[in-house]
Amino acid sequence: MNNNDKIMEALKDVIDPEIGLNIVDLGLIYDIIETEKEITVTMTLTTPGCPMHTSITQWVETAVKQFAPFKSAKVNLIWDPLWSPDRMSSEAKKQLGI
Amino acid sequence: MSQLNSVTSAYAPPFKIVAKYFIAAIFSFILLTGLLLLFYKDISGFHFQPKILAITHIATLGWITMIIFGALFQLIPVVLEVKLYSEKLAEMQFWIFLSGVSGLVYSFLNFSDREFMIASAILLNIAMFIFAFNIIATMKNVKKWNITGYYLASSIFFLIVTAIAGLLLAINLAYPYIKTNHLNYLNLHAHVAFIGWVTMVIMGVSFKLIPMFTLSHGYSLKTGKAAFWLINISLLGISTVMHYDNTTILFYIFSALIVVGIYFFLFQMLFIFKKRIRKKFDIGIKYSATAYLMLGLTTILGGVLTVVDYENIKNLTLIYGYIIIFGYVSLLIVGQMYKIVPFLVWYHKYSSKVGLEKVPMLKDMFNDKFAHIQYYLMLTAVFAALFSLALNTDIGILISFIIMFLSSIIFLYNMTTIFRK
Numbered sequence: 367m368n369n370n371d372k373i374m375e376a377l378k379d380v381i382d383p384e385i386g387l388n389i390v391d392l393g394l395i396y397d398i399i400e401t402e403k404e405i406t407v408t409m410t411l412t413t414p415g416c417p418m419h420t421s422i423t424q425w426v427e428t429a430v431k432q433f434a435p436f437k438s439a440k441v442n443l444i445w446d447p448l449w450s451p452d453r454m455s456s457e458a459k460k461q462l463g464i
Numbered sequence: 465m466s467q468l469n470s471v472t473s474a475y476a477p478p479f480k481i482v483a484k485y486f487i488a489a490i491f492s493f494i495l496l497t498g499l500l501l502l503f504y505k506d507i508s509g510f511h512f513q514p515k516i517l518a519i520t521h522i523a524t525l526g527w528i529t530m531i532i533f534g535a536l537f538q539l540i541p542v543v544l545e546v547k548l549y550s551e552k553l554a555e556m557q558f559w560i561f562l563s564g565v566s567g568l569v570y571s572f573l574n575f576s577d578r579e580f581m582i583a584s585a586i587l588l589n590i591a592m593f594i595f596a597f598n599i600i601a602t603m604k605n606v607k608k609w610n611i612t613g614y615y616l617a618s619s620i621f622f623l624i625v626t627a628i629a630g631l632l633l634a635i636n637l638a639y640p641y642i643k644t645n646h647l648n649y650l651n652l653h654a655h656v657a658f659i660g661w662v663t664m665v666i667m668g669v670s671f672k673l674i675p676m677f678t679l680s681h682g683y684s685l686k687t688g689k690a691a692f693w694l695i696n697i698s699l700l701g702i703s704t705v706m707h708y709d710n711t712t713i714l715f716y717i718f719s720a721l722i723v724v725g726i727y728f729f730l731f732q733m734l735f736i737f738k739k740r741i742r743k744k745f746d747i748g749i750k751y752s753a754t755a756y757l758m759l760g761l762t763t764i765l766g767g768v769l770t771v772v773d774y775e776n777i778k779n780l781t782l783i784y785g786y787i788i789i790f791g792y793v794s795l796l797i798v799g800q801m802y803k804i805v806p807f808l809v810w811y812h813k814y815s816s817k818v819g820l821e822k823v824p825m826l827k828d829m830f831n832d833k834f835a836h837i838q839y840y841l842m843l844t845a846v847f848a849a850l851f852s853l854a855l856n857t858d859i860g861i862l863i864s865f866i867i868m869f870l871s872s873i874i875f876l877y878n879m880t881t882i883f884r885k
Contacts, residue, residue: 380818383515383826385516385679385742413676415543415610417807427635428818451681451741462679463743 376433393453479812485534492526497872511572518572552823564588578638585634615668622660678740688732694725751799755758758791788841805843841871
């Protein structure tokens, strides 16, 4: 397991409290870039203007910080490409009954 | 904290402002169902009478508009990504509005004091103008407009029209001066309020919240956009032509276009629901979907009322008003409250504790079983009231009002549970 996979694993602890699924299985994480000093997570949300906005990005930062306490964590929230249901894992799809 | 986070958290207004509006509204709902029960013998018959006017305004101002104010203070900054212009004005508006509603309801119940009624209507106008100013000043900074924004902007315009028309009606009761029949003007006041203000807000907010809650993606918004123009133009048309003679045909055309516009909205909602990923309806969505069906029913009844002499059919106006207030708007508000209030309280109390301690899921914030019981009680109460009013049976009306009161108590219990979590 490389570091990015481990970070992904850590991010599985971040649950969307409305949907009840974690953000990795929902397909919200687009990319993780790790440098010597910083870890940047590029991600989206299911809809722009989502009221969970602040919370979820903060939890991602916290999860990354817990994984790598000596590096700074940065969240890059993007809307291009927009999230689509195809990005969900088969596990998430199963849970939503798709 | 990243720069992004500090910017996004700055959008949402303080919890205590929104909570104040919601709590006042929830208590108005209890007062509304309680007074209906208390005055059940006075309900049947002609609709333009003090107790019905008092009850109607508890519903429209204390319950419906109060909730909308609170919800919009929360939603507009988040949905349009802009900071609320003034929290102080939102706070000030609350107290002025509350005094205005209390005064107006009191003066309807004691129909003799008409100066007091005018003073209350002035207070309500001041509160609504403050709201309109605050929202317009907020909207001036919006960089990216969307369909929800357009609907909300036009709803503010119709809120002001409703408020001014209401004030003119209050003055007219004390010093008659309106040349058009007072009841015609009342009809306009009520329709601009329910279609232009309440329904416009509901439509705009639905386009944002329903896809978000049901995870709906990949639908076109064309029908929803067409609904916007149809309803706005027709409502402006009706408000204008009713001041002139020989405009009956135009009145019918505009009324028909409003009906078409509302059905366009309903079809848009159907398209959104069809594309949803979360197939199972939770309790909030169940209430909301039922409310949309009720809107469909109400709209047909409204269309029929434009061509029949409704004042002479016993209780028809009451049936129409009741289905709008309880069947359509209240079901929708209760449903959305079961989604929004748990989120706001959760966000306020637990958001910062995630990862540090065990926090509840949103659905664990209230008793879901009770919310379901409330749903069936409300639906039963609505249909029981409609049939009882149609058949004009006092005992049926009494039973239906008891059931509605019970449902409001469950609502109060569940909302209190959430706020205390």
